[in-house]
Amino acid sequence: MSEYTAPVRDMLFVLTEVAGLAEVAALPGREDASAELVAEVLAQNARFSTEVLSPLNRPGDLEGARLDADGVHTPAGFKDAYRQFVDAGWNSLSFSTDIGGQGLPRVVAAPVMEMWKSANLAFSLCPLLTTGAIEALLLRGSDAQRAAWLPRMVSGEWTGTMNLTEPQAGSDLSLLKSRALRDGDSFRIFGQKIFITYGDHDFTENIVHLVLARIDGAPAGVRGISLFLVPKFLLKADGTPGARNDLRCISLEHKLGIHASPTAVMQYGEADGAIGYLVGEENRGLETMFIMMNAARFAVGLEGLAVAERAYQRAREHARERIQSRDVQGSAQAVPIIRHPDVRRMLMDMKSKIEAMRALAYVVAAAHDRAHDHPDEAERARAQGFVDLMIPIVKGWLTETGTEVSSTALQVHGGMGYIEETGAAQHLRDARITTIYEGTTGIQANDLLGRKILRDAGASVRVLLSQMRETAVALGALTVSPSSAEGAAITADCAATGRRLAQAAAAIESSVQWLAETASGDLRSAYAGAVPLLRLMGIACGGWQLGRSALAAVRLLTEPEADTGFLRAKVTTARFFADHALVQVDALRDEICQGPGSVLALPEAQF
Amino acid sequence: MKVLVPVKRVVDYNVKVRVRADGTGVETANVKMSMNPFDEIAVEEAVRQKEGGAISEIVAVSCGPSTCQETLRTALALGADRAILVDTAVELQPLAVAKLLRAVVEREQPQLVILGKQAIDDDCNQTGQMLAALLGWSQATFASRLVIEGNHARVTREIDGGLETLSIRLPAVITTDLRLNEPRYVTLPNIMKAKKKPLDAITPDVLGVDVTPRLKTLRVDEPPRRKAGARVADVAALADKLKNEAKVVQ
Numbered sequence: 001m002s003e004y005t006a007p008v009r010d011m012l013f014v015l016t017e018v019a020g021l022a023e024v025a026a027l028p029g030r031e032d033a034s035a036e037l038v039a040e041v042l043a044q045n046a047r048f049s050t051e052v053l054s055p056l057n058r059p060g061d062l063e064g065a066r067l068d069a070d071g072v073h074t075p076a077g078f079k080d081a082y083r084q085f086v087d088a089g090w091n092s093l094s095f096s097t098d099i100g101g102q103g104l105p106r107v108v109a110a111p112v113m114e115m116w117k118s119a120n121l122a123f124s125l126c127p128l129l130t131t132g133a134i135e136a137l138l139l140r141g142s143d144a145q146r147a148a149w150l151p152r153m154v155s156g157e158w159t160g161t162m163n164l165t166e167p168q169a170g171s172d173l174s175l176l177k178s179r180a181l182r183d184g185d186s187f188r189i190f191g192q193k194i195f196i197t198y199g200d201h202d203f204t205e206n207i208v209h210l211v212l213a214r215i216d217g218a219p220a221g222v223r224g225i226s227l228f229l230v231p232k233f234l235l236k237a238d239g240t241p242g243a244r245n246d247l248r249c250i251s252l253e254h255k256l257g258i259h260a261s262p263t264a265v266m267q268y269g270e271a272d273g274a275i276g277y278l279v280g281e282e283n284r285g286l287e288t289m290f291i292m293m294n295a296a297r298f299a300v301g302l303e304g305l306a307v308a309e310r311a312y313q314r315a316r317e318h319a320r321e322r323i324q325s326r327d328v329q330g331s332a333q334a335v336p337i338i339r340h341p342d343v344r345r346m347l348m349d350m351k352s353k354i355e356a357m358r359a360l361a362y363v364v365a366a367a368h369d370r371a372h373d374h375p376d377e378a379e380r381a382r383a384q385g386f387v388d389l390m391i392p393i394v395k396g397w398l399t400e401t402g403t404e405v406s407s408t409a410l411q412v413h414g415g416m417g418y419i420e421e422t423g424a425a426q427h428l429r430d431a432r433i434t435t436i437y438e439g440t441t442g443i444q445a446n447d448l449l450g451r452k453i454l455r456d457a458g459a460s461v462r463v464l465l466s467q468m469r470e471t472a473v474a475l476g477a478l479t480v481s482p483s484s485a486e487g488a489a490i491t492a493d494c495a496a497t498g499r500r501l502a503q504a505a506a507a508i509e510s511s512v513q514w515l516a517e518t519a520s521g522d523l524r525s526a527y528a529g530a531v532p533l534l535r536l537m538g539i540a541c542g543g544w545q546l547g548r549s550a551l552a553a554v555r556l557l558t559e560p561e562a563d564t565g566f567l568r569a570k571v572t573t574a575r576f577f578a579d580h581a582l583v584q585v586d587a588l589r590d591e592i593c594q595g596p597g598s599v600l601a602l603p604e605a606q607f
Numbered sequence: 608m609k610v611l612v613p614v615k616r617v618v619d620y621n622v623k624v625r626v627r628a629d630g631t632g633v634e635t636a637n638v639k640m641s642m643n644p645f646d647e648i649a650v651e652e653a654v655r656q657k658e659g660g661a662i663s664e665i666v667a668v669s670c671g672p673s674t675c676q677e678t679l680r681t682a683l684a685l686g687a688d689r690a691i692l693v694d695t696a697v698e699l700q701p702l703a704v705a706k707l708l709r710a711v712v713e714r715e716q717p718q719l720v721i722l723g724k725q726a727i728d729d730d731c732n733q734t735g736q737m738l739a740a741l742l743g744w745s746q747a748t749f750a751s752r753l754v755i756e757g758n759h760a761r762v763t764r765e766i767d768g769g770l771e772t773l774s775i776r777l778p779a780v781i782t783t784d785l786r787l788n789e790p791r792y793v794t795l796p797n798i799m800k801a802k803k804k805p806l807d808a809i810t811p812d813v814l815g816v817d818v819t820p821r822l823k824t825l826r827v828d829e830p831p832r833r834k835a836g837a838r839v840a841d842v843a844a845l846a847d848k849l850k851n852e853a854k855v856v857q
Contacts, residue, residue, distance in 0.1 A: 102799055
C-alpha cells in the first residue's frame with residue numbers, strides 16, 4: 001500500500017459540488033476546465049504524485065539537502081523527479097497560454113498542488129517559489145524581462161526564488177539592509193539573505209533570484225525597498241546561461257523538518273557585486289511582494305491541508321491494522337484500535353478538519369478565479385473582497401489545523417509514532433514550518449483584524465456572515481423523506497449542524513463588534529484577541545463549507561446510482577465538526593472579548 | 608502504416624474489488640475505473656513505434672458504455688491520434704468484442720492491431736486470439752519485444768521457461784505482456800490536446816454485429832477468507848503438519 005493515495009473522489013466532489021467548478025469554467029478564457037477534463041488532469045496528476053513524488057518523501061527527509069564546493073545537492077532521486085515533473089508539463093498548469101502555460105484556473109491548480117504537497121512537501125516548495133517569482137515578473141517585469149526569463153520559468157527549466165529575509169529583518173522588512181548600487185542600466189547587489197528556499201540546487205541550469213534591496217540614497221523604512229532580478233548565471237546574447245553571477249549559497253540551515261528542501265543563506269556581492277535588474281519602479285518592491293503574497297499565502301495554507309491528509313491516511317491505516325485491547329463492550333479477542341471510541345474520535349477529528357479545510361481552500365481558489373476573470377466589474381470586486389478576507393484565514397487556520405492533525409495522527413500511533421521509522425513524526429516536523437513561513441499565524445491574525453476587518457469597519461465580515469446564515473437556514477429547513485428513519489437522521493444531522501453554524505455567525509458578529517469598539521480606544525486589547533479571532537473565523541468558515549458540503553450531499557443522495565456511503569458520510573462529518581469544533585465558538589468569543597486584560601496585565605519583568 | 612489499439616475500461620488496479628451483494632458480479636458503481644494496464648502497454652508500444660517511424664497513425668478503440676470515452680481520452684493523451692467508441696450498454700464477452708473489432712478493422716484497414724494480452728477484470732485472455740482467427744491474420748501473443756521490419760514483425764514472446772522470437776507476416780494481431788515497455792506518464796499539455804482530437808462513436812448495429820452474450824454467469828463469489836494460522840512448537844511439529852495435515856511434503 002502506497003504511503004499516500006490522492007483523495008481524488010473528495011477533491012472532485014468539492015470542486016464540482018462546493019467550489020462551483022462549472023461557474024469557473026463559464027468564465028471567459030476558462031472554457032477548458034470542464035468536469036471531464038479536470039477529472040483526467042487530477043487522475044494523471046494523482047498518478048505522478050503518488051508514483052514519483054511520494055516515494056521520495058521519507059528518503060528525502062533522511063538524506064536532506066547538502067552543500068559542498070560545487071553548490072547544493074538535493075537528495076537522491078529529486079533531480080530526476082524534477083526533470084519528470086517539468087517534462088510532464090505540470091509546472092505550467094495555471095499560467096496563461098500566451099506565456100506557455102496551460103491556462104487552467106486556480107480552482108484546478110489547488111487540488112493539483114495539494115497532491116504534490118501531500119506527496120512530498122519538500123519537493124513542492126521549489127515550484128511554489130518559481131510560481132511566486134513568475135507572478136512578480138508578470139505583475140511588474142518589463143517586456144524585455146518577461147521575454148528573457150518567463151518562458152523557461154513557466155516550463156520549469158529554470159526555477160525562481162524569493163529573497164526577502166535578512167538576519168535582522170524577518171517579519172519586519174523595513175529593517176532590511178541589502179544594497180543596490182547603480183551600474184549603467186543595471187545594479188550591483190550586495191548583502192546577505194537568509195531562509196532562501198531552494199536558493200541553490202542541482203535541478204536546473206539557472207536560478208532566477210528575486211531580491212529585495214535598497215538603492216543607495218533610498219529612504220529608510222518600507223518605502224525605500226526595491227525589487228531586483230538577480231540570476232545565478234547571466235544570460236548570453238542568445239538568451240542561454242553564460243557567466244556566473246557574484247552570488248552563492250554559503251550555508252544551509254539545519255531544520256526541524258522539510259529536510260530535502262534546501263534553505264540557503266545567500267551571499268550577494270562578495271567581489272564586485274551581483275548584477276541585478278530592477279523589477280518595476282524604484283522603492284516600490286515591497287508592494288509587488290504584497291500583491292504576490294496572496295497567492296503564496298494561499299499555497300502555504302494548502303500545505304497545512306496537504307500534510308494533514310497524508311498524516312491522516314497513515315494514521316487510518318495504522319488504526320485498522322494495530323490490534324490492541326478488547327472492545328470496551330467486551331470482545332473475545334483484542335480488536336483493531338479503530339474500534340476504540342477515542343481512536344474513532346481522533347480519526348473523525350482529522351477527517352472532518354481535512355474536509356473542512358479542503359472545501360474552504362477550493363472555494364477561496366474559485367473566488368480568486370472570479371476576482372480575475374469575471375466579466376462584471378462589481379462581481380470581480382465582490383470576489384476579491386472575499387479572497388482578501390479569506391487569505392489570512394486560509395493561511396493561518398489551515399496551517400494551525402494541519403499541525404494539529406499531524407500531531408493527532410502521531411498520537412494514533414502511540415509510542416510507535418514517536419519513533420522516526422514509522423514516518424508519522426516527519427509529518428509533524430514538516431507541518432510545523434507552515435504556521436511560520438510566509439507570515440506567522442500572529443502576522444496573519446493581525447492582517448485579518450487590522451487590514452481585513454477594522455479597515456473596512458467590518459463590511460466584508462458582514463457579507464460573510466449573511467452567507468453563513470443562509471447556509472445555516474438551509475440546513476435547518478431541510479427535510480429528507482421524513483417517513484424513513486435514515487431520512488429523519490439526515491434531517492436531524494443537518495439541523496444540528498445549522499444550529500451550530502448560526503451560533504458561530506453570532507459569535508463572530510459580537511466579537512467583531514467588540515473588537516471594533518475596543519480598537520478605537522485600546523488597540524493593544526483588540527490585537528491581544530487577534531489569533532483567537534482567526535481561530536474562531538477559521539472554525540466557522542470550515543463549518544460553513546462542511547454545511548454546504550452536507551447540503552450538496554443530501555441533494556445528490558436522491559439521484560440514481562448515488563454513492564450513498566460517501567455522501568452519507570459527508571452529512572455525518574459535518575455533524576461531527578458541528579458537535580466538536582463549532583461547539584467551541586462561544587468560548588473563543590469570550591476569549592477575545594474577556595481575555596485581553598490578563599494577556600497584557602503582567603509587567604514585563606514577570607516573564 | 609496504421610495501427611488499431613483496442614483499450615478496455617476496467618476497475619482500477621489499486622481498487623480492492625468487491626463482489627455485489629447479490630452475487631451477480633463485481634461492484635463497479637462509484638468505483639474508480641481506468642485503462643486496463645496491458646492495454647496501456649499496447650498504447651505505449653504504438654506510440655513508440657510511431658516515434659520510431661514504423662507507424663503513421665494510431666487509432667484507439669473501446670467497446671462499452673459511453674463512460675469508455677474517458678478511457679479513450681487517456682489513450683489520446685498518451686499519444687493516439689484519434690479514437691472510436693463502439694457504444695453499447697450490453698455486457699460484452701470476448702467473442703462479441705472480437706467481432707466488433709473485426710468490423711472496425713474492416714472499416715479502418717489497419718496493418719496491425721496491438722492490444723493487451725488480457726484484461727485485469729475477467730482475465731479472459733481470448734480477445735486477441737479470437738480477433739486474429741476471425742480476420743485470418745497472423746498473431747503473436749504475450750509480446751515482450753516488437754520490431755517492425757517491412758511487411759513482417761519480429762516479436763519476442765514470453766513463454767514457459769524462456770523467450771521465443773517469431774517473425775510474422777503483416778497484417779497481424781499482437782498482444783502485449785508486462786515487460787514490453789513501461790508506459791510513460793501522461794503529460795499535462797497532452798491531456799489538453801487530447802480534448803481536441805477526434806473521438807467518433809458508432810453502435811454494434813451499424814457495424815452489423817450481434818453482441819448478445821453467449822455465456823451466462825451463474826454466480827460470483829469472494830475468495831474464501833484466509834483462516835487463522837496455528838503456532839507450532841518446533842520444526843518437527845511443523846514438518847509433521849506439512850506432511851500429514853497439509854500433505855504438501857512427502
